[in-house]
Amino acid sequence: MALISATILTGFLGAGKTTLLNRVLQEAHGQRIAVIENEFGEENIDNDILVRNEGEQIVQMSNGCICCTIRDDLRQTLQTLAGRRRAGELTFDRVIIETTGLADPGPVIQTFFMDDEVAENYLLDSIITLVDARHAQQQLDDRQEARRQVGFADQIFLSKTDLVSEQEKEALIHRLKHINPRAPIEAVHFGEVPLGKVLDLRGFNLNAKLDIDPELLEGDGHGHDDGHAHHDHAHDGHHGHAHGEHCHDEHCSHPHHHHHDDDVKSFVYRANRPFDPVKLEDFLGAIVNVYGPKMLRYKGVLDMQGTDRKVIFQGVHQLMGSDLGPAWQPGEERISKMVFIGIDLPRDILVQGLDQSLVALQDRAHQASAEGHAA
Numbered sequence: 001m002a003l004i005s006a007t008i009l010t011g012f013l014g015a016g017k018t019t020l021l022n023r024v025l026q027e028a029h030g031q032r033i034a035v036i037e038n039e040f041g042e043e044n045i046d047n048d049i050l051v052r053n054e055g056e057q058i059v060q061m062s063n064g065c066i067c068c069t070i071r072d073d074l075r076q077t078l079q080t081l082a083g084r085r086r087a088g089e090l091t092f093d094r095v096i097i098e099t100t101g102l103a104d105p106g107p108v109i110q111t112f113f114m115d116d117e118v119a120e121n122y123l124l125d126s127i128i129t130l131v132d133a134r135h136a137q138q139q140l141d142d143r144q145e146a147r148r149q150v151g152f153a154d155q156i157f158l159s160k161t162d163l164v165s166e167q168e169k170e171a172l173i174h175r176l177k178h179i180n181p182r183a184p185i186e187a188v189h190f191g192e193v194p195l196g197k198v199l200d201l202r203g204f205n206l207n208a209k210l211d212i213d214p215e216l217l218e219g220d221g222h223g224h225d226d227g228h229a230h231h232d233h234a235h236d237g238h239h240g241h242a243h244g245e246h247c248h249d250e251h252c253s254h255p256h257h258h259h260h261d262d263d264v265k266s267f268v269y270r271a272n273r274p275f276d277p278v279k280l281e282d283f284l285g286a287i288v289n290v291y292g293p294k295m296l297r298y299k300g301v302l303d304m305q306g307t308d309r310k311v312i313f314q315g316v317h318q319l320m321g322s323d324l325g326p327a328w329q330p331g332e333e334r335i336s337k338m339v340f341i342g343i344d345l346p347r348d349i350l351v352q353g354l355d356q357s358l359v360a361l362q363d364r365a366h367q368a369s370a371e372g373h374a375a
């Protein structure tokens with residue numbers, strides 16, 4: 001039986017999750033979608049609002065938050081849904097989980113990997129985060145949940161852009177990109193978004209795409225990575241402050257606002273020398289053991305010694321996986337790219353450890369000469 005595709009819909013209180021879900025369900029003719037609604041409190045208001053199409057199952061989980069008190073209930077609900085589907089009692093191909101506005105997506109995501117039965121039945125497709133353009137700056141300032149929801153996102157939709165100026169919208173987008181450079185950001189008006197932009201994003205799966213905003217890597221004035229022909233890697237710009245961090249340099253004339261203190265931050269690591277697989281595995285294994293709880297999401301497309309294929313790796317907290325992607329194309333520059341999103345990430349330790357996980361320069365010279373002989 002095909003795996004059930006799962007989408008986690010998150011976003012802070014009032015961000016427009018139900019509005020978007022409603023639109024999706026209205027548009028989803030022919031799709032068989034089960035919806036898991038998580039609301040605080042006994043009264044489940046959202047459930048009354050949801051449009052009911054034939055074949056749609058809506059499960060309410062109202063007695064707590066799926067990321068904490070009723071996390072086990074989520075596991076059981078997913079298992080029950082899969083079991084009843086197998087028994088032919090329910091027909092659906094996908095599940096959308098709407099979290100409460102205060103949920104931390106981390107534990108919800110982990111449910112899909114930690115529990116064998118859930119992992120065997122479901123394929124986590126993506127984390128979609130709604131961001132309320134009118135209130136997000138304040139919410140991001142005040143609430144860690146809001147920052148984590150952005151940090152985990154595979155796709156960000158901005159709601160209520162009709163209520164803010166173009167400048168406010170741009171400033172928010174800028175901030176969101178610094179928190180999470182990986183997720184595409186798109187404005188949606190009252191949840192109006194084509195189905196194709198919500199389902200089957202494959203955002204969470206291992207794939208060869210690493211959508212890091214090029215602006216963050218290259219040209220926003222901090223001189224990012226302007227010469228990887230000369231450098232083994234470049235990260236965070238030459239000012240010595242990471243993306244999303246404050247710039248304490250008073251001579252920095254960079255126009256971007258620096259007044260935010262987002263504890264969820266990201267940085268990008270690049271290298272133009274291959275990784276040594278053993279060294280890298282040892283290093284990453286050790287680092288996630290210690291810093292895993294702070295590492296919200298990380299993902300990379302790597303050039304690994306010993307294979308002509310791209311190695312795709314990604315993880316959430318301590319859960320880490322890698323896979324072989326497509327081959328590097330002739331003439332394609334083999335640059336490894338990794339993005340780390342997390343809270344108080346030990347950037348210097350990561351950069352240093354990753355640098356040390358690259359093949360040593362003399363090994364590379366040997367390898368080049370061995371290849372030369374073979375040819």
Ligand SMILES: Nc1nc2c(ncn2[C@@H]2O[C@H](COP(=O)(O)OP(=O)(O)OP(=O)(O)O)[C@@H](O)[C@H]2O)c(=O)[nH]1
Nearest residue numbers: 012013014015016017018019101159160188189190
């Ligand atoms: N102006 C404007 N209002 C919107 C937009 N999207 C949603 N809203 C309104 O925002 C309010 C909250 O929307 P919901 O969809 O209930 O938000 P939610 O994220 O499900 O809220 P909770 O479940 O309480 O966390 C509703 O009144 C929506 O009509 C938008 O693009 N523009």
